[in-house]
Amino acid sequence: MSEETPVLTEVRGPILIITLNRPEAKNAANLALSKGVAAAIDRLDADDALSVGIITGAGGTFCSGMDLKGFLKGERPSIPGRGFAGLTEAPPKKPLIAAVDGYALAGGMEIALSCDMIVANRNAKFGIPEVKRGLAAAAGGLIRMPRQMPFRVAMEFALTGEFFGAERAYQLGIINRVTDGPALAAALELAAAIGANGPLAVKASKQVIVESRLWPEDEMWKRQQEIVGPVFVSEDAREGAAAFAEKRPPNWKGK
Template identity: 45%
Template sequence: MSSDAVLTKKVADHVMLVTINRPDARNAVNGDVAQGIERAVLDSEKDPDIWVVILTGTGDKAFCAGADLKAVSAGTAGGLSTPGGGFAGFVHQPRTKPWIAAVNGFALAGGTEIALACDLIVAIEEAAFGLPEVKRGLVAAAGGLYRLPRALPKAIALELIMTGAHFDAKRAFHYGLINRLVPRDKLMPEALKLAADICENAPIAVRESLGIARQALDLDDAALREASGVAARRNAATEDYKEGPRAFIEKRAPRWAGR
């Protein structure tokens, strides 16, 4: 389902594209964007044919400029979050499927936080990131203050958080924040290729593995060992668990059922 503020469509086998569609507002998050992204998450989770989701912004300037300050100044900032998903209906939304941020321009403040909440990032060379909230007397409360130090060396992350400075995509790629750094015309092809690479694998095995990896910095080894065992047992009950070894023995590509 699509709205004017958030567009969704299937763009390849098992791949959904979600686009923030407010280019005149630099794709800033208002209530419609928050509701639209949350709906896209819920729809993708319910659709067994969707294995990977790509998130991007309309236009060639901004992935997302963060919160719509007009909404904030009008006293409607509460609408920029949803009860289940947090800011943009996304940053705290439970998701089992991989999300790729295709960053087509600057991603500042909440835009950086949305990108950090995705699992992988593909960005154009002109992209920029940053948490400038402190410059405005605000706190980056949509996950950036703890996700950025996980993604970057601590000293670099702390400097960016305390100064509110922007950092360009080349520096972000150097420190491992970005998976792929590409020219503008290669952004969507590269994001689609990355999605296709993921889709070559058993979708439930990918989701179970991702679920453990997302908790790697939050749980101790004992808890992670237990969670890994539970994930492995759930995966062992699927048809794809049998299909993978069978395809290997028969020297053919596996035909994943996703169940």
């Protein structure tokens, strides 16, 4: 059945859970899975009732990378303009959390690095072992790892292809939370904390953090204002202030 439905989605309040559903293949990405993820990402961004997403894997593992059997048949699990697994070149505009159990290797690691936050079980393993297969981590691993961890450490992992654990990843600052239980449960706690906030404010805050890394210093305040200005005059901004004053939960409208 998982071959027929390689990606599952579930809505819990403002949270969209995206599950890679090829457990018999350790959730290795083929073209069908990539199309399913891309469709789920489109849904996350398009639905005003959703404010945060979680991507996880079925069967106790996150993703073992590219489906090598498909690769040998000439199939590529990438979508033009979207990248590997329909995600790595075009992450959503809304926050996305990776919930990692088991292995996040090769393309699986690159999926996780594409997310805004990562929560992992203590026994999870990470790595970009493509060099061991005569390949290169071209779906974002070689680009994002040296930006998200110390340069020389990223260089070592990329050139040796060795795995590293969740504790090491946490020490390097690429994981937000390490849990003893299922990663999804901890990711849902994090997502709920995000989803309780104003959706316009959350989306704009992510946009500033992501885009400001490339802004010239003499333009950064102007560019930030262009993004956050509409938030300050939104209905949600007034609702947030009123809810605080009236000591009640806010009723966000996303406008």
